[in-house]
Amino acid sequence: MAHVNEHYLKLQAGYLFPEIGRRVSAFADANSAAKIIRMGIGDVVKGIPRPIVDAMKSAAEELAHDESFRGYPSEQGLDFLREAIAKNEYQDAGVDVGADEIFVSDGSKCDSGNIQEIFAADSTIALTDPVYPVYCDSNVMAGRTGACRDGRYDGLVYLPCTEDNNFVPALPEQDVDLIYLCSPNNPTGAVMSRDALAEWVEYARAGNAIILFDAAYEGYITDDGLPHSIYEIDGAREVAIEFRSYSKSAGFTGTRCAFTVVPRELTGHTASGEPVALHGLWNRRQSTKFNGVSYPVQRAAEASYTPEGTAAVRGLIAFYLENAAVMRERLAACGYTIFGGVNAPYLWLRTPAGFDSWGFFDHLLQNAHVVGTPGSGFGAAGEGFFRLSAFNQRDAVEEAMDRISGLK
């Protein structure tokens, strides 16, 4: 008799965004005249820059001809893209990452969800609260937790990110094996300073822990003093895996491309204490359960590094950051307490008195026809907060702010 993976049954009802989708659909069905403005899921809205789309089309055309046809892409990513990433994302900024340490994928969600597979089933996992749900749920599904009680799973080490610590997690009091960090942060918009990150690297080095560093939003960092990569910190190559994505920079949410860096010298250990290179384990995982990214998509990602592509991507990011600035100003004028939205595309606001997170979600949806994301969907410490995404057209942002300003 086939038995199911019962760890799945511990998961709380619905992944956050599908649940939002269901509530929005129900509202839209019942209120067909309402013009809903979506600031929830954090999906970009601007067209992909011309040089990038042209590269995708040109690569698609190559596939039409026997002479230029391309079959299986390598599971690690094609050399032209791995080399462009190493140079443009790292080496030109003086950061030591080689092309062969880069694994191209179809999304940071996939990578950050799959990475736990290469670690032991009894690993102790630390993650921030609030947190991007994938880090948590993928470990629940793998059996690294007990049941969920009051929004927290037994066995996980939660690192609260609150106003008190400026939404930057403190080091845990107990030993942990794997630590998920995300900076610029989803959902809070907080960005870790070089010093804060250095403290974590030191902690990981001291205890042979591994940091899983999600830098999917690094393109939004404009302050020179803030680190874009964990590998800017001395010693991080021996303790950190980094995830990056084209979704929020080049507008690839619907195109799908991302990458993961696994340095050559990074090791985990066997139970008996032998070091094992994580590069080889991740390579084996990808070689066995993944077949590479679509060729036209890899050419499109490559084109984001041409001078025209780079300039256009910077323009997209600047546009969304301007949205964030508008939102910060307008919401502050209404009396909201706001965090994030600087060096990050997400605003994290305190819900007004009398509303919990889902209550404020329903309130905004019903009365302003604006969709945000309830903070409690990201963890217990997110209760009383609400995420708004700056990924929208300017007129929609202005309209949403007008509506929110007009709420009783």
Add this chain to the structure above:
Amino acid sequence: MAHVNEHYLKLQAGYLFPEIGRRVSAFADANSAAKIIRMGIGDVVKGIPRPIVDAMKSAAEELAHDESFRGYPSEQGLDFLREAIAKNEYQDAGVDVGADEIFVSDGSKCDSGNIQEIFAADSTIALTDPVYPVYCDSNVMAGRTGACRDGRYDGLVYLPCTEDNNFVPALPEQDVDLIYLCSPNNPTGAVMSRDALAEWVEYARAGNAIILFDAAYEGYITDDGLPHSIYEIDGAREVAIEFRSYSKSAGFTGTRCAFTVVPRELTGHTASGEPVALHGLWNRRQSTKFNGVSYPVQRAAEASYTPEGTAAVRGLIAFYLENAAVMRERLAACGYTIFGGVNAPYLWLRTPAGFDSWGFFDHLLQNAHVVGTPGSGFGAAGEGFFRLSAFNQRDAVEEAMDRISGLK
């Protein structure tokens, strides 16, 4: 201290195809004048049909404009493609599969590698020998086996496919929970008859087992009497998941698109015997660790169902089947004993006297500069056999056959 998933360390050196790649590279480096003909990995070589490429380019162009931009594709696949699949692959052939039972993905390798996640860690797994390595390796990595001894992992139930049973597996003698079947088969090219498949469905129904049915090569079936889908068998909806792919039909090995069917009524059970719908579990897996297939790729897949697309795909398949027929005839004339290559793109030949599988691999590479796949790479029962793929240009097929004919 971060500990690794030590189950990975049980895996035998290198996934098969990377190992072949290494040997071929080494040979090519040492013999730069040799014109190597690749009949190993089974990668297609013909350009993707015009209507399909045009759909991909047109969808890419949509992404360039704010008005037509598309963000996150749904994790299950976009409705237009799920509906086209349900109609064209199933309903038009009288097979009962609904659009909402289809999960679009970036490859059957991913799907057949990931599917085991939704089942219990102590599941008993049956797979054929020889077998597509992903079914085996993904279960090794998940800890469902013991060590590997003489090419077989402790704890797996191997179903030998030999000349004696015409390479169609017999039912196991013990109870098993999950059964991987692949028809048309990779690597043997054998195709299961309706009666053989019905026997398996009956076995699974009797024991509440689940069949994981890989139909990635179903497009190659030309005999009217052979089943294309396991759902042509009565009762299969309650015991089977089916995988299909565009890789070998529309030429999508480098484009990446596939799908998995999980019928609504299909259930696994908890340890205490409660039924759990597998549709919901797979949906949760995909929603958490996958973010959908690139929009232009989904439009390309959809275009394979237009009248022009369908005709062109049929033409591609017919071309490769003609290759297979040429290979069968030429190799038989040289005295080789050949299986497969009819209703399937793979030929499975007995290695000549004096050669084991890897020995014949090296022999062909060194002396004919032809790359095939050693049968033993697919399992212990594949020893003494060799896979040749029909995915090549006709002149390369002829040239390879000339060279093999000329071998001493």
